[in-house]
Amino acid sequence: MWLKPEEVLLKNALKLWVTEKSNDYFVLQRRRGYGEDSGGLTGLLVGTLDTVLDSTAKVAPFRILHQTPDSQVYWSIACGASLEEISQHWDWLQQNIIRTLSVFDSGEDITSFVQGKIRGLIAEEGTSAADEEDPERFREAVLRFERLFGLPQREKLVTYFSCSYWRGRVPNQGWIYLSTNFLCFYSYMLGTEVKLVYPWDEVSRLERTSSVLLAESIRVCVRGEDHFFSMLLRLQQTYLIMQQLADYAIVRFFDKETFNAEHPLANPLHITQRALEIHARNQSFRAFFRLPQEENLCEVHESFLWVPFSHVNTLGKICVSENYLCFASQDGSPCHLIIPLWEVFSVELPDRGSRALTVCLRGKRALRFSEVRDFERLAATIRRKCGTAGSPQHYISNPDEQGVMVGQSQAVSTEALMNVFHPHDAENLDPKMLKERMKEQSWQIHFTEYGRGTGMFCTKKTGDLIVRGVPETLRGELWMLFSGAVHDMTSHPGYYGRLLEECMGSSSLACDEIERDLHRSLPEHPAFQSDTGISALRRVLTAYAHRNPKIGYCQAMNILTSVLLLYAKEEEAFWLLVAVCERMLPDYFNRRIIGALVDQAVFEELIREHLTQLTEHMTDLSFFSSVSLSWFLTLFISVLPIESAVNVVDCFFYDGIKAILQLGLAVLDYNMDNLLCCHDDAEAVTVLNRFFDSVTNKDSPLPATVQQASATANDKSIQKVDISDLIKEAYEKYGDIRTEEVENMRKRNKLYVIQTLEDTTKQNVLRVVAQDVKFSAAQLDELYMLFKKQHFVSCYWSVCSPALQNHDPSLPYLDQYQLDQSQFSSLFNLLQPWTTHTHVRSLARSAFRLLDENGDGLVNFKEFMCSLDILYNRPFTEKLKFLFKMHLQPDSAEDGVIRKCPERGRAKVDLQEYLKQWQEDLQRREENIKDLPRIHQVQFIGLTKTLYGVFHGNEEEESLYRAVARVTSLLLRMEEVGRKLQESSPQKTPQSTPTSTAQPETSPTLPTSPETETLAEGEGDQPESQANQQETAPSHSDITPTSTSRPSTPTSSPTGTSSPVLDTPTDTPSSPSAVRDGDWSFSFEQILASLLNEPSVVRFFERAIDTDSLIGHARKNQLKDAH
Secondary structure, rough: EEEEEOOOOOOOOOOEEEEEEEEEOOOEEEEEOOOOOHHHHHHHHHHHHHHHOHHHOOOOEEEEEEEEEOOEEEEEEEOOOOOHHHHHHHHHHHHOOHHHHOOOOOOHHHHHHEEEEEEHHHHHHHHHHOOOOOOOHHHHHHHHHHHHHHOOOOEEEEEEEEEEEEEEOOOHHHHEEEOOOOOEEEEEEEEEEEEEEEHHHEEEEEEEEOOOOOOOEEEEEEEOOOOOEOOOOHHHHHHHHHHHHHHHHHHOOOOOOOOOOOOOOOOOOOHHHHHHHHOOOOOHHHHHHHHOOOOOOOOOEEEEEEEOOOOEEEEEEEEEOOOEEEEEOOOOOOOOEEEEEHHHHEEEEOOOOOEEEEEEEEOOOEEEEEEOHHHHHHHHHHHHHHHHHHOOOOOOOOOOOOOOEEEOOOOOEEHHHHHHOOOOOOOOOOOOHHHHHHHHHHHHHHHHHHHHHHHOOOEHHHHHHHHHOOOOOOHHHHHHHHOEEEEEEHHHOHHHHHHHHHHHOOOOOOHHHHHHHHHHHOOOOOOHHHHHHHHHHHHHHHHHHHHHOOOOOOOOOHHHHHHHHHHHHHHHHHHHHHHHHHHHHOOOOOOOOOOHHHHHHHHHHHHHOOOOOHHHHHOOHHHHHHHHHHHHHHOOOOOOHHHHHHHHHHHHHHHOOOOOOOOOOOHHHHOHHHHHOOOOOOHHHHHHHHHHHHHOOOOOOOOOOOOOOOOOOOOOOOOOOEEHHHHHHHHHOOOOOOOOHHHHHHHHHHHHHHHHHHHHHHHHHHHOOOOOOOOOOHHHHHHHHHHHHHHHHHHOOOOOOOOHHHHHOOOOHHHEEEEEEHHHHHHHHHHOOOOOOOOOHHHHHHHHHHHOOOOOOOOEEHHHHHHHHHHHHOHHHHHHHHHHHOOOOOOOOOOOOOOOOOOHHHHOOOOHHHHHHHHHHHHHHOOOOHHHHOOOHHHHHHHHHHHHHHOOOOOHHHHHHHHHHHHHHHHHHHHHHHHHHHHHHOOOOHHHHHHHHHHHHHHHHHHOOHHHHHHHHHOOOOHHHHHHHHHHHHOOOOHHHHHHHHOOOOOOOOOOOOOOOOOOHHHHHOOOOHHOOOOOOOHHHHHHHHHHHHHHHHHHHHOOHHHHOOOOOOOOOOOOHHO
16 A cells, blocks of 8 residues: 655664665565565564564565665655555556656655655545444444543543554553543553553653664653554554644643633544544644634645746645635745635636646736646635635725824824834935845846735745845735735734724733833834834734733733834734734743743754754753743844844744744854853853844844944954844755754654643642651652642543633642642542541541632642641641541532632732741741630531541451540530539529520530549449439430430440431431530540540551552542542
8 A cells, every 4th residue: 555655764774674676766675574585584583573463563564665866765655465466556656657757857856746646646545445444343442442441431532553562672562542631552462461551641752763673663751751662554643643642632731821722622522533633734734824723724636836937837736725725836846825715706627638727816817727636626616615705805004194093992003113213215325225125126026927915926036035135115015924914914804903992991910011011122223212113012012912811911022023013014013923922933922931942942952963063062952942042032133133133033934933943053053163162151151142242234224223233333353244144054054954844843842841841840849848748759749640630630521621720830839730629529538548438528528628728619739738648647636636627617508619710820929928928837836726616516426427437447446436435425424514513503603694505605514623534534334424414415406315324325336326426417406506506515625635545546546557558549540530
């Protein structure tokens, strides 16, 4: 079968293939161990290895490689299970491709053509293959997946592949299952079972690798441990699906600021392999042509396009979306074209023999496509979409109009600030102006030949003109065109004006930050020394903050926007900012600048690859990450004079982040010798700063009042570097870096960057918590991962889980992950050190209310660990006090309701309040047990029930039950004695009677009275006390008289009906008035003193807890508990 062309890594692979046929362009190979010479040691080894493996994981015994002429680069294009099958592909290549290839001049053109042709064949075969997919087989795989890994049925299996998992030097043949939230693998060979279940949100590295032993494999790094999967028949397809699933999890769980609730994959229950492929295809389509987010790829057709300026037919693909017709060449000559469908007024079919169609555009232009396989369908699609894609009625300013458009509520500048403060002088004969006019003429010739506006052909010549510099008068127009902002603005007529009306007069944190930075934006430029420029900058930044509140406003946006306003009209500058923040530099402008950190990681990777001498000298390249951060955030605007920086911005809007990376490499390469002589980071920073001070733009027509001359501008001893020469050198040396390669590196490094940030959060949290608890560092680490995973478990299968809203990276470290009541209860029940009992839910609910001191409905990791530390490591008194306080918490109808705003992290941070709270925490004295309130009747009954439940299943269960019964009886008798003494007090002080009757719960129990001491010495042996208790028992509506008067009560069976606690649930009054009528209460000191006299109870709570086994149990059952 035909394979999507993939470069074969032969340099490290063993010689496992024998060449059967070859020519100048293709090689047919047979795998050793098959065919005639299957004997020999190598043949036996390879044959045995392939035979042992599962049939679907076998490497196909025959393959065809395409070799780029005059190169050692090979591409796999076909494979076959038999010689007959592969021979059919070989014959087809000989008959249809060989003769065509002789037409091309370069080897790269030949490879591009072959790749395009093979991809077309695959696309044709893929349509029929999708219809032949066996749904029954997939259902069987789903059942096997659920049975093997014990995950909830809601977990969606996306796809599965046969592969080998390498454990050391031994491969384990099995199946890899890729689901929405987990990467799973299962193998069972020779009595050895291997089972892996790793959530995607813990993956920190995902990449393709090769080694001597493994020709090609996929490396997955989870929590610092590497896992290798190889011998995949469709390795690239598997890798791309894994990459998409990992990226989906990372964006959804960690990068909430950029995750869109209307994301096509927002529902984790509806993700399929086909949905992932469609989403990836649409993303690539929009990124390549810089189209709005609403555009999706509808149809793709391979064809030839007649290119009038070169008078040849160019092979490429026609891509049709809802509103655009696009073409991209595939024959090695860079050429692409974007046509809005509302510009098309007719489609003709002039020559059915050549399967051609002509698309006629407004402005007397026409495009001729030929050799379109399904040309009639394409013509019908374009005609249908032309009728639905009406021309947007967007406001276009006239050249003669005033510089300000006055709307209903806002005055919007319709003129670029550079035209206002530095108008173009056509009569100026200055040499720089003459050179500027030559640039303008070159672009006018280009427009005449290649077109102008959205329908312009973008070719290699276009890129060459960009590198040489864009004229001042055309800069705004070309920025809009190459960035794709022109499509956004055209698709949303009037949007900017409506935004200004909505946000007018509003007040927010973003508005305050914008006001603070307005006068820091290019303060040397006259445009921003006046109200005109400042007001325009304020409007653009405020409108964008209103449009995208997840980003709002971040530093560096003001610097970038001020440069955009110099060369673009106000509304155009707004859409340019949208293109930069949301499409070209994703994740740059948020609180964690994840996008910039990712690109810095890519930059480090490119330094290792292209500047090996510098890498050997500086083993730690993190210095370049810190020093280059401003390069990426401001596109070199903050380090270069404005007249030089705009040339960099020209290249950025044309080539994207690739241009910034190339220029960064060129800067380091230019200063290589000086950097190699540096002994520390400070010297290197000085070298780079001096270099940027020496960069000039000798061709800039801007006057001296506008240019930002450096302090060394007049120092003739310093060698000047022209920005045009620097950019040209960057393209000559590093222009071979492909945009696709950069995007792959971005995806690969994004996992690592976000996991590094998460590790930093974890280390900071553990450092704080470790001071207050007695767990080891390893145990704290495991418990943190359990706590964090509990947060995610509730998000795995929900579209809009409230828990997702609780995670806010902008909060302090301790509050970034918090659990609500449901999440807390699940994890608390897994980790609490006692056997599960009937009151487990109420126990967890009471613990949550106790820990949620601020009443926001959330508990952070420190609060959770303090509770576990008491239950695991603290003495009996602390544990009892914790249980006592748990039962003091009143029930509330709003238990579990989160009362904190989801955007709480956006509020102003009151540093004084933080310092005050921190000081209070340091000075907080240990709680005195005498300060604890008394526990009343219903609460005490709940505490007793909890103790019975805690003791359930213990080997000393009987004696523990009897101990609690004895203590309960003793406390009740003590209360009765106190009440009896209180009843006699009115005879002495009759005036105090009303108060005592109204508030019985505050009456003293006289724990130190002689009668109490007598009861404490021996309960059950004092008939007088029992008689007294029996006499007063009827006054307590919630306690059965017989239950308190029987001499056998303290020693009765714990499960019998004679226990006073177990007799009360149905008799406990529910109304507050009923509880208040005959209520009694105990102090914590009374309960503690009574329980301390029971050695079995003290021994139970003082016993050592096996923390590691409990953590292991929780880790094993955490997902099962989510069923």
